[in-house]
Amino acid sequence: MLYLVGLGLSDETDITVKGLEIVKKASRVYLEAYTSILLVDQSVLESYYGRSIVVADRQMVESNSEEILRDAQTEDVAFLVVGDPFGATTHTDLVLRARELQIPVQTVPNASIMSGIGATGLQLYNFGQTVSMVFFTDSWRPASFYDRIKENRAIGLHTLVLLDIKVKEQSLENMARGRMIFEPPRYMTVSQCAQQMLEIEEEKKEGVYGPDSLAIGAARVGGKDEKFVAGTLAQLCDSDELLGAPLHSMVLLGRRAHELERDYAREFAVDKELWDKLWAEEYGKQL
Amino acid sequence: MLYLVGLGLSDETDITVKGLEIVKKASRVYLEAYTSILLVDQSVLESYYGRSIVVADRQMVESNSEEILRDAQTEDVAFLVVGDPFGATTHTDLVLRARELQIPVQTVPNASIMSGIGATGLQLYNFGQTVSMVFFTDSWRPASFYDRIKENRAIGLHTLVLLDIKVKEQSLENMARGRMIFEPPRYMTVSQCAQQMLEIEEEKKEGVYGPDSLAIGAARVGGKDEKFVAGTLAQLCDSDELLGAPLHSMVLLGRRAHELERDYAREFAVDKELWDKLWAEEYGKQL
Numbered sequence: 001m002l003y004l005v006g007l008g009l010s011d012e013t014d015i016t017v018k019g020l021e022i023v024k025k026a027s028r029v030y031l032e033a034y035t036s037i038l039l040v041d042q043s044v045l046e047s048y049y050g051r052s053i054v055v056a057d058r059q060m061v062e063s064n065s066e067e068i069l070r071d072a073q074t075e076d077v078a079f080l081v082v083g084d085p086f087g088a089t090t091h092t093d094l095v096l097r098a099r100e101l102q103i104p105v106q107t108v109p110n111a112s113i114m115s116g117i118g119a120t121g122l123q124l125y126n127f128g129q130t131v132s133m134v135f136f137t138d139s140w141r142p143a144s145f146y147d148r149i150k151e152n153r154a155i156g157l158h159t160l161v162l163l164d165i166k167v168k169e170q171s172l173e174n175m176a177r178g179r180m181i182f183e184p185p186r187y188m189t190v191s192q193c194a195q196q197m198l199e200i201e202e203e204k205k206e207g208v209y210g211p212d213s214l215a216i217g218a219a220r221v222g223g224k225d226e227k228f229v230a231g232t233l234a235q236l237c238d239s240d241e242l243l244g245a246p247l248h249s250m251v252l253l254g255r256r257a258h259e260l261e262r263d264y265a266r267e268f269a270v271d272k273e274l275w276d277k278l279w280a281e282e283y284g285k286q287l
Numbered sequence: 288m289l290y291l292v293g294l295g296l297s298d299e300t301d302i303t304v305k306g307l308e309i310v311k312k313a314s315r316v317y318l319e320a321y322t323s324i325l326l327v328d329q330s331v332l333e334s335y336y337g338r339s340i341v342v343a344d345r346q347m348v349e350s351n352s353e354e355i356l357r358d359a360q361t362e363d364v365a366f367l368v369v370g371d372p373f374g375a376t377t378h379t380d381l382v383l384r385a386r387e388l389q390i391p392v393q394t395v396p397n398a399s400i401m402s403g404i405g406a407t408g409l410q411l412y413n414f415g416q417t418v419s420m421v422f423f424t425d426s427w428r429p430a431s432f433y434d435r436i437k438e439n440r441a442i443g444l445h446t447l448v449l450l451d452i453k454v455k456e457q458s459l460e461n462m463a464r465g466r467m468i469f470e471p472p473r474y475m476t477v478s479q480c481a482q483q484m485l486e487i488e489e490e491k492k493e494g495v496y497g498p499d500s501l502a503i504g505a506a507r508v509g510g511k512d513e514k515f516v517a518g519t520l521a522q523l524c525d526s527d528e529l530l531g532a533p534l535h536s537m538v539l540l541g542r543r544a545h546e547l548e549r550d551y552a553r554e555f556a557v558d559k560e561l562w563d564k565l566w567a568e569e570y571g572k573q574l
Contacts (some may be wrong), residue, residue: 009396013305016295016397020304084398086405088510092384092551107406108396109296109509111304111371114411116396118373124401125419129444130412154436157416222396245461264379268387 002069002098003078004085006110009222011040012048016160017110023049026078030056030068033166035090036082036113037185037247039223051157051192051256053080057168058221063099074104084112101281115134116221118161120228121264122251127160128152133193133250140195140245150208150250156256156285161197163188163248187246190217190229193237194250214253216265232278235270242270257286289356289385290365293373293397296509298327299335306395310336317355318342321454323369324472324534328508332367339568340367344455348543350486352384359390371399386455400536403508406485407515408551409538414447415439420480421451424472430487436539437495443543444571448484450475450535453569475534477516481523481537496520501565502538503552506530515555519565522557529557542572 003022008014015023023029031042031053038045046053054070058081068079085091085107097104118124129152131145145161152159166186174181194215201209211234219227229239236250262279267276295301302310305352310316318340325332333340343355343366351546372378372394385392405411416439418432432448437531439446453473461468481502488496498521506514516526523537549566556562 003457006398010302010340011305013308014396016302016303017307018300020299021300082406084402084406085409088403092410092547094406095546096550107509109301109403109406111293111396111398112402112405112411114400115374115401118371119394119396120398121373121379123379124374125417126397127417128415129442130414132412151442152534155416224393260383262381265305272340 001071002067002103002104002105003108004091004095005078005080007038007080007082008086008110009083009113009116010015010220011038011223012045014111014273016108016110016287019140020049023078023080024051025076027075027167029053029078029080031220032082032091033081034058035087037165037167037199038082039127039220043070061094064095068094069098069101069103072098073101079172084110087114092191095245108234111237113162113221114160117249117251118217119221119226120216120218120251121259122158122253123141123258126254126258126261127258128155128254130160130165133188133196135166135188136196136287141200143204146204146208146266148198150206153208153254158257159254161193161250161252161253163190163193163250164242165247185192188248189240189246190243190248190250191237191240193248194233197235198233208253212278214275214283216251216253216268218249218251220245220247221249227268228265230268230275231270232274239270253283257283257284259284288363289390289392290358290363290395290530291378291389291392292365292367294325294367294397295372295397296370296400296403297507298325298510299332301398301509301565303395303397306334306397306516309364309395310367311338311362312363316340316361316365316367318351318367319343319348319369319378321345322400323372325369326452333410340493342407342545348381352381356385356388356390358531359385360388366528371397373401373501373553376402388400392488400449400508401447404505404536404538405421406513407503407538409445409503409540409548410545412543413443413445413545413548415442415541419449420475420483422453422475423483428487430491431485433495437493440495440541444541445540445544446541448480448539450477450537452534475535475536476527476533477530477537478524478527480558481520482533485520485524496539499565501556501562501570502547503538503540505538507532507534508536515552516557517552517555517562518557519561540570542570544570546571
């Protein structure tokens, strides 16, 4: 059996009781550690589970799944995923390959940022499609998120923006020379995300959002020290100190918001008067 | 401290280790049991937790929260919610009231149907806003879901449809006579949902979807016997026997779907040839 086990969002105790039992008895345990991370180290997980874990990087999962699936027709293999197992495409792909090999699959769901973001007080019913924001480079500034946000905002919906993480990346030079030297991990912050969003708006000028658009930055959702900062995109360009350590994510608000959402998120506003003023002007509209 | 503890989707072992520790040490434990249900009885939870639970109905949570929040400034109160604590509006409201009383609040996230539905193989990125479907009566056929689905489908997105549950409801007669006699619980099935959707399309005739639109019915998501049935809305009108016991939910597909989604969900199709044919005609379009 291949078990896809969600680990939740924060630390070693966010695994479900069902998931923990599976991990303890599986023949082999893999940890997918490139689409998201927990806020604790692998060694903490290993000591908590009482067993060793193989960290599966992108190359292993996408190109060398035979090793992960080896003998899973008769043995139990646990594949651990931060958040919920079906948050990312690659895990669907792993299940498809397991099916081809007649390997039974069982999933153990857990909290995902897609639902955990409800802790901002924003109603999950009022979210449109989720978008991803990648680190811009001088030559690569993918802006497909802009059109998606435009669609969501046209019908008054919130947009969850998931922020890029870079783990086990090689520099171009090291890659060219075949040196297996990896850069330190990087996690996009809410400030970087807000800046990139405003840059693209300045380029496209379609008025999808602007410096005064309301948004909520979120850090370490589901953790004991989770933190939310609500304000304008301009304010969030300068929110990293308030938010603290990774992981960050962000919600750009839609106009079709409920007063309960306003009241709940107001608690997180860097400037409550500005929050109230902008809300009264633009938000809480029943479209 | 007020702890909002998510229980996940299926049985007593879907609670997180963190959540279980909180339940075991809290002074009082409440279970919200009217917006969703687990697939096991209260007595199973009580025996697993090793303590008694107070079932909190809608009236208690919405109108008598003082009892739930009593002394939570100094004592630990655990409020258990099926799925994730922020799936439903009423829990946001409870936190706002706790804040007014200077009661600290901590949330323990868990799997929600909003993310768990990824087990259909449909990508969570491709979902628009979620809608709810209530039981129609002769005089009450709320159709606001139709406009929401129209918005989602216009931009090619999937729609998760959450199905009504009725627990602890009184008949009109018993209510009028003040008799505290409750009707047996009712859980909407995928067939009922598909029928109601087609009825509203027949009334409105805006061509938002039709009998040939592809959809996936889901039953007991996250449970060991979770079951998916993929097909047209017409086929899903007759899927209850295949799907089995509650809870059910449904996804109406959007056209902007990926071939990986097609391949994954094809496994669940009642008629794989029809699935392939309709998909080729209408789906997998990059809008």
